[in-house]
Amino acid sequence: MSMDTPLLENTEIGEEKTLKIVVKNFGVESKKLWRLAGPAILTSICQYSLGALTQTFAGQVGDLALAAVSVENSVVAGLAFGVMVHTN
Numbered sequence: 001m002s003m004d005t006p007l008l009e010n011t012e013i014g015e016e017k018t019l020k021i022v023v024k025n026f027g028v029e030s031k032k033l034w035r036l037a038g039p040a041i042l043t044s045i046c047q048y049s050l051g052a053l054t055q056t057f058a059g060q061v062g063d064l065a066l067a068a069v070s071v072e073n074s075v076v077a078g079l080a081f082g083v084m085v086h087t088n
Helices: 015-057 064-088
Strands: none
Touching: 015 064
């Protein structure tokens, strides 16, 4: 194979077949992408929600309860990250 030989052959495929192939490939790649990104998105949403709830209740509880919520927040965040890493 010389340097002047093209890597891909110039095959004559109709536009309709080309569009079907592109749409099919897009679907396959999109499924793969969502399978990889889905757990990360879910983890981010859950961690943000948990942090927002913690801030909402921060002025409503005592010191001991606030410490318990802080520990729980750390444990759940670590668990959620572990689930995300294990899923991928």
